Amino acid sequence: MMQFYKDMLLIRRFEEKAGQLYGMGLIGGFCHLYIGQEAVVVGIQSALEPKDSVITAYRDHGHMLVCGMSANGVMAELTGRAGGYSKGKGGSMHMFSRDKKFYGGHGIVGATAPLGAGLAFAHKYRNDGGIATAYYGDGAANQGQVYEAYNMASLWKLPIIFIIENNGYSMGTSLARGSAGDFCKRGEGYGIPGEKVDGMNVLAVRTSALKAVDYVRSGNGPMILEVMTYRYRGHSMSDPAKYRTKEEVEQMREQHDPIENIRKIILESGKYKEDDFKKADKDVKDVVNASAEFAQASPEPDPSELWTDVLVEG
Amino acid sequence: MSIQILMPALSPTMTEGKLSKWLKKEGDKVKAGQAIAEIETDKATMEVEAVDEGVIGKILVPAGTEGVKVNAPIAVLLEEGETSSDAIPAKTATRPAAEPPSISCVPQSQTPAFAGVAKIEKDWTGPTVSLTVREALRDAMAEEMRRDQDVFVMGEEVAEYQGAYKVTQGLLQEFGSKRIIDTPITEYGFAGIGVGAAFAGLRPVVEFMTWNFAMQALDQIVSSAAKTLYMAGGKLGCPIVFRGPNGPASRVAAQHSQCYASWYGHIPGLKVLAPWSSADAKGLLKAAIRDPNPVVFLENEIMYGQHFDVPADPDFILPIGKAKIERTGEHVTITAFSRMVVAHGRRGAAGGRQAGGRGDQRGSHQPPHHPPARCRDDCQQCEENQPPRFRRGGLALRRHGLRNRHADDGNLL
Numbered sequence A: 001m002m003q004f005y006k007d008m009l010l011i012r013r014f015e016e017k018a019g020q021l022y023g024m025g026l027i028g029g030f031c032h033l034y035i036g037q038e039a040v041v042v043g044i045q046s047a048l049e050p051k052d053s054v055i056t057a058y059r060d061h062g063h064m065l066v067c068g069m070s071a072n073g074v075m076a077e078l079t080g081r082a083g084g085y086s087k088g089k090g091g092s093m094h095m096f097s098r099d100k101k102f103y104g105g106h107g108i109v110g111a112t113a114p115l116g117a118g119l120a121f122a123h124k125y126r127n128d129g130g131i132a133t134a135y136y137g138d139g140a141a142n143q144g145q146v147y148e149a150y151n152m153a154s155l156w157k158l159p160i161i162f163i164i165e166n167n168g169y170s171m172g173t174s175l176a177r178g179s180a181g182d183f184c185k186r187g188e189g190y191g192i193p194g195e196k197v198d199g200m201n202v203l204a205v206r207t208s209a210l211k212a213v214d215y216v217r218s219g220n221g222p223m224i225l226e227v228m229t230y231r232y233r234g235h236s237m238s239d240p241a242k243y244r245t246k247e248e249v250e251q252m253r254e255q256h257d258p259i260e261n262i263r264k265i266i267l268e269s270g271k272y273k274e275d276d277f278k279k280a281d282k283d284v285k286d287v288v289n290a291s292a293e294f295a296q297a298s299p300e301p302d303p304s305e306l307w308t309d310v311l312v313e314g
Numbered sequence B: 001m002s003i004q005i006l007m008p009a010l011s012p013t014m015t016e017g018k019l020s021k022w023l024k025k026e027g028d029k030v031k032a033g034q035a036i037a038e039i040e041t042d043k044a045t046m047e048v049e050a051v052d053e054g055v056i057g058k059i060l061v062p063a064g065t066e067g068v069k070v071n072a073p074i075a076v077l078l079e080e081g082e083t084s085s086d087a088i089p090a091k092t093a094t095r096p097a098a099e100p101p102s103i104s105c106v107p108q109s110q111t112p113a114f115a116g117v118a119k120i121e122k123d124w125t126g127p128t129v130s131l132t133v134r135e136a137l138r139d140a141m142a143e144e145m146r147r148d149q150d151v152f153v154m155g156e157e158v159a160e161y162q163g164a165y166k167v168t169q170g171l172l173q174e175f176g177s178k179r180i181i182d183t184p185i186t187e188y189g190f191a192g193i194g195v196g197a198a199f200a201g202l203r204p205v206v207e208f209m210t211w212n213f214a215m216q217a218l219d220q221i222v223s224s225a226a227k228t229l230y231m232a233g234g235k236l237g238c239p240i241v242f243r244g245p246n247g248p249a250s251r252v253a254a255q256h257s258q259c260y261a262s263w264y265g266h267i268p269g270l271k272v273l274a275p276w277s278s279a280d281a282k283g284l285l286k287a288a289i290r291d292p293n294p295v296v297f298l299e300n301e302i303m304y305g306q307h308f309d310v311p312a313d314p315d316f317i318l319p320i321g322k323a324k325i326e327r328t329g330e331h332v333t334i335t336a337f338s339r340m341v342v343a344h345g346r347r348g349a350a351g352g353r354q355a356g357g358r359g360d361q362r363g364s365h366q367p368p369h370h371p372p373a374r375c376r377d378d379c380q381q382c383e384e385n386q387p388p389r390f391r392r393g394g395l396a397l398r399r400h401g402l403r404n405r406h407a408d409d410g411n412l413l
């Protein structure tokens, strides 16, 4: 449990730092922060094994960190530096690590459902026992290609968990204005079971994820998890979030914060003391500060990089 | 007077077919519209109907004959009262191919004989086999699948149906349903699944029934397959081949006739190939499957049934990005790809074989034998060259339609 706390805290502090660097003009372009949603990826990934694949959209820094990618490399990419995971050519939305089986980092809303099904297809093809997790948002869940992927994943019994991170909004469009029915039930017609999960509670997410992983890994085909969560910040850095009330955000922060939740549970268990949290907080802060320093010390990519990596040469 | 019943074209691109069964025998009376025979094309089995009433005087092509050329006489229809001795065809629908006429700007000595099969790749001088473009493509996939377990084929109707255009014929039987995969009609979705599988290191060959339908998958081809390598700083590539027939077939209207060479040629991160002959098709498809980049492979339906010599060497493969000089000359360079290399089948112009990677199209070529907009007098498709009483079994084919097609070909050249 302490590990969940640390993982979530790392994401939160990392994102806060990214917000600062953005404000300083060190990060450009789009930058979508994950603050508020930390329990989703931490809970899900805790149920996976290293051989399993992960793919997500552009709100992706948290996923990278939990998959074990280095904070230095991620922050350097956010700042567009040569030391970043993509040599500064991907930015906030596009980083990849074959080692960690993290396949991005994609900017097209909805694309991760079929791409994830392709990763699952590869697991099945190779019979390596791995499964894939494909994350996308509540807005993305309305894309047609998601349902094309459901159909084929179910037909071919692909080992994949489709994870809808339902944070209530797709940019400025609330659920009520953009989505009919329940996402967790949208697999029914394809024979895909779904479950709605409290995404502000990392333990609840983990419990559901363990069940889903077991179901999927046993060869039953795909499963859908609709994880109810909330983003505290705007859609991206430039979004003033005028489409919702301050009170709504405050209420979520005060009463449902996933990090505060687990902290309370850990303290109540008596296993850890305040001092342990202080130490954890400091460790996390050190990692994050170091990443910001690393990023700023890393050079901008050479202009000649514009012409490389367009095609694999030779 | 007796009428010849000719082998009909039952699809816009059919050049030959199998006469699988006669439904009438000699001496039988037939009415217009009655089915008289069954014909298997590359796509389907269909019935030939009589266009006129009369008596089947003589069956010229026995049931079970394969490779019957379109327009070849298959039977003779007699008018009531005629005898079968009247049925000996006075004049057949086909004529021996004449020598290509010379035109003054091409020195005679350098004019290759184009009436025969196309020349093979110069670097591959060993024995050759004659293959259709369709077979060449199939063989390329089969050979690569034998060589590399990570290669698989997916698309609509590729497995059980054996391919909408029969390009994947026999692959299911050899490789099984794990590696030859029928998809539902969801181009966007299965293109995305292919790309995801390629991210994971497999080597998918994704067939689009035709490239027209890949518009639904354009986003996955461009945004996911082509761009990821660059956005990953070279850390994650997408070794995938998207292939299928491209460009105009024949009389299938605008939605089914688009050429995408220029579209994909403008996308950084894609390699774009548009082969002409069987050798090009085979050598380049093998290279495409081995290539670590996403390759858009544009075939031409009209070429599928055409025969060319292909090097028999099992290692035969062609380099991507290098044009082939089909004919050398002194005066003009004509660059072309796909079917336009030699329009009108194998006659006419010469040219290169590919729209190059990164958007360039390279080649260095020679003028056609005859002015492109005019057909030679041995051309089977021209109205001028048809016998006066031209009939095809059951198909009222409008000759001017074909003539228009010729004019189009000429314009394209």
Ligand SMILES: Cc1ncc(C[n+]2csc(CCOP(=O)(O)OP(=O)(O)O)c2C)c(N)n1
Residues within 6 Å of the ligand: A059, A107, A108, A109, A110, A136, A137, A138, A139, A140, A141, A165, A167, A169, A170, A171, A235
């Ligand atoms: C195909 C496509 N359409 C539109 C966009 C622009 N866009 C980026 S994010 C977004 C909202 C998506 O919301 P959701 O899926 O709920 O994810 P969230 O941002 O809440 O994590 C939109 C419309 C896009 N990137 N891709």
Ligand SMILES: [Mg+2]
Residues within 6 Å of the ligand: A137, A138, A139, A165, A166, A167, A168, A169, A170, A171
């Ligand atoms: Mg959302």
